[in-house]
Amino acid sequence: MGFVLSGILHLPGAKLTTDGEACEHGKAGKSQIFWCTLGLLRNRCGQALQSVQIISRRAREEGCGCRVPCSSSAQEPPWSVAAVILGDGSGTKLYPLTKRRAGGAIPLAAHYRLIDVVVSNCINSNITKIYALTQFNSTSLNAHLSRAYSTVGLGKDGFVEVLAAYQNLDDEGWFQGDADSIRRCLWVLEEYPVEDFLVLPGHHLYRMEYEKLIKAHRDSNADITVVLSLSENQRRPYSSSLKLNSKDQTLDSRRKLEGAQAPLMTTGGGSFTTDGAQDLRSMGIYVIKREALGKLLLQNLPHATDFKSEVIPGAVSMGMKVHTYTFNGYWEDMRDVEAFYQANLGITRKAPTSQGFNFYDREHPIYTLARCLPPTRITGAAIKDSVIGDGCVLNRCKINGSVIGMRACIGDGAIVEDTIVMGADIYQIDEDFRWCMTKKPCAAVPLGIGEQTQVRRAIIDKNARIGKNVKIVNADNVQEGDREESGYIITGGIVVVLKGAVIPDGSII
Numbered sequence: 001m002g003f004v005l006s007g008i009l010h011l012p013g014a015k016l017t018t019d020g021e022a023c024e025h026g027k028a029g030k031s032q033i034f035w036c037t038l039g040l041l042r043n044r045c046g047q048a049l050q051s052v053q054i055i056s057r058r059a060r061e062e063g064c065g066c067r068v069p070c071s072s073s074a075q076e077p078p079w080s081v082a083a084v085i086l087g088d089g090s091g092t093k094l095y096p097l098t099k100r101r102a103g104g105a106i107p108l109a110a111h112y113r114l115i116d117v118v119v120s121n122c123i124n125s126n127i128t129k130i131y132a133l134t135q136f137n138s139t140s141l142n143a144h145l146s147r148a149y150s151t152v153g154l155g156k157d158g159f160v161e162v163l164a165a166y167q168n169l170d171d172e173g174w175f176q177g178d179a180d181s182i183r184r185c186l187w188v189l190e191e192y193p194v195e196d197f198l199v200l201p202g203h204h205l206y207r208m209e210y211e212k213l214i215k216a217h218r219d220s221n222a223d224i225t226v227v228l229s230l231s232e233n234q235r236r237p238y239s240s241s242l243k244l245n246s247k248d249q250t251l252d253s254r255r256k257l258e259g260a261q262a263p264l265m266t267t268g269g270g271s272f273t274t275d276g277a278q279d280l281r282s283m284g285i286y287v288i289k290r291e292a293l294g295k296l297l298l299q300n301l302p303h304a305t306d307f308k309s310e311v312i313p314g315a316v317s318m319g320m321k322v323h324t325y326t327f328n329g330y331w332e333d334m335r336d337v338e339a340f341y342q343a344n345l346g347i348t349r350k351a352p353t354s355q356g357f358n359f360y361d362r363e364h365p366i367y368t369l370a371r372c373l374p375p376t377r378i379t380g381a382a383i384k385d386s387v388i389g390d391g392c393v394l395n396r397c398k399i400n401g402s403v404i405g406m407r408a409c410i411g412d413g414a415i416v417e418d419t420i421v422m423g424a425d426i427y428q429i430d431e432d433f434r435w436c437m438t439k440k441p442c443a444a445v446p447l448g449i450g451e452q453t454q455v456r457r458a459i460i461d462k463n464a465r466i467g468k469n470v471k472i473v474n475a476d477n478v479q480e481g482d483r484e485e486s487g488y489i490i491t492g493g494i495v496v497v498l499k500g501a502v503i504p505d506g507s508i509i
Contacts, residue, residue, distance in 0.1 A: 087132075087133055099499065110405045130159065135181070201283075204331065223320040224288050282308060373391035386401060392405075395410060448466070450466055462499050464499065469505055472497070
């Protein structure tokens, strides 16, 4: 058996395995303990031992040579960068999906949360110091980040840390914007001697190798690098634009509403030509030198609250070296409910790599909380071009072009088409175990979608209870409608059933 001595676990004659793969060194002797983070250890008798981190001087110098992922010194060291993931403000763009949660906490593709994409980009880019600044409706987001990434293997100094909005004697108000939130948290962000800060929105959908961005930022010796998108899927009427010269230096910055003129902000003291300049859209992603960030937020612009409209234009006008980095991959900033709806359904298409975000990229996986749910049970259901999450119970129903979230229950005869069903947080097993919430009137309508119900072009938020013989089809093609007191709204022609809403038997929407 193994024993602990001075914080190091000695396993005489033990064979180390993880997920069915053995360490090539085979046995670990008293003086040769390898530096690996293993999910499962077994001794020579095959007895399972507790998951631990094993360290040795020899392994730190040489690396263990295992086929499984290791934390040896042979691994490429993390960039001297800290990522700062921003909340999405009050979340009005995605309302009512943000009525009780932050934008980053919205379920995505039957398995993830939106913020998982951004955190995974950081992990895949070897950025191991990650801060998430949260404020509005942040309970579920904070819980998800803490549970999903508290034990992730990010190395000795790696972490995913939530910095929630706070008040103190000097600042009795809450965060007033993304720039203000970073200013208020600089005393925490500057704990580690990183060279640059990578500022990221927490609710966008894209895949980016941040190493290339950081290298371009440092090669240009820029104070700030702004990431611009050439993505063809962007159709927003409201955008932030930058005007560039041939060297990708920012000449001016503007924020405009389509069809309206906005004041132009130019670099101080100079003139420029617009020949060959481009107007591109900012993704809200910035790489900022540590010294430049402190100087801007604490000295030059101590009252600025927004990066796009105040900090970046201010840096340009002060003559700071502001460069750009062009990104031409898929990017969706979830500007409204319709954009979220289309981005989710993109996973159901046969060619996700060309028509939407690719969740099946083996080289750049998306990480999330391991929930250990049972497999989905399908009983006579007809399913076409759809994605089904874990732990669902699908009876004799028809599902076409839809995303069905975890623990979703769909009754006999139900038809679900072009719909996002976010699933449920719990199981309600009334028939088998006679367990129900009898003190609540909603117990009469069980969780999920009832028998003979039709749902088309809709978003069914979590824990919704939709009765039998219900029709959610928007037959009159209503584009906008506020029936929140009845448990749903219509936006962009999409019916959104609110989280925890109850739609009684026989209802027609």
